[in-house]
Amino acid sequence: MSAQDFRHPLKRARGLGSAQSGLGYWWSQRVTAAVLVVLGLWFVAMVLSLLHIDFATARAMVAKPWNALFLILFVVTAFWHVTLGLHVVIEDYVHTRWREVVLRMVVTFLAVLGALAGVLAVLRIVLRA
């Protein structure tokens, strides 16, 4: 009889079951989703209003306080939602642990990069307008 057989079942279950962060994750995804319903529709309207106007007018539009605020909110919330969603996709389909961890980190890194670039761009537009 090997030593492993004397272990309490809980010892073997640890690390295989719930990681305890599921509920917080679930809520973040739903709250960002609900916010993006509103911001997504607003963003489409914003883009449509920018069609066929010249560069200076487009910049002035984006630089308006409410527009700039909602654009920053949209970019940050969207990248947050993307990170949560893509992490689930990776966890579902990538079953080799090191690949899963690396891919998740790549997604997080690119999302942070994208969100910061977007926010910085809006701030530059606001400051120059």
Next chain:
Amino acid sequence: MADTQRPLSPHLQIYKWQVQMVTSILHRATGIALAAGLFLVVWGLLALAAGPAAFAYFKNFVGSAPGIILLLGWSWSLFYHLCQGIRHLVQDAGVGYEIPQFVCSSWLAVLTSLVLVALVWAYALFVGGVA
């Protein structure tokens, strides 16, 4: 592929194709497409911040044939993911789980997304194209 000893659920080839399955798959696929599309948004903002030349280059890409195709795909993905997302939020509240309701809401999400994307492109064409 898998290096764990945990059981895997049966995959696509096991099931009969039905609308609520296709909408579920499309929700994921459009989500992944939208993740890529978000970088186009960032590019647009960066171009607008950089100056007229960079913005003209961006508009030129968006107005090109590949740009229009991507925009068509992304705009439909956005509306589909949005409609389907609302359906999922309603289901998260515990509503609409009877099979006929489930099938009906699937079709409703698909049709609404098509109507919305058609309206947006009709407006864009009405004001004279996208770029």
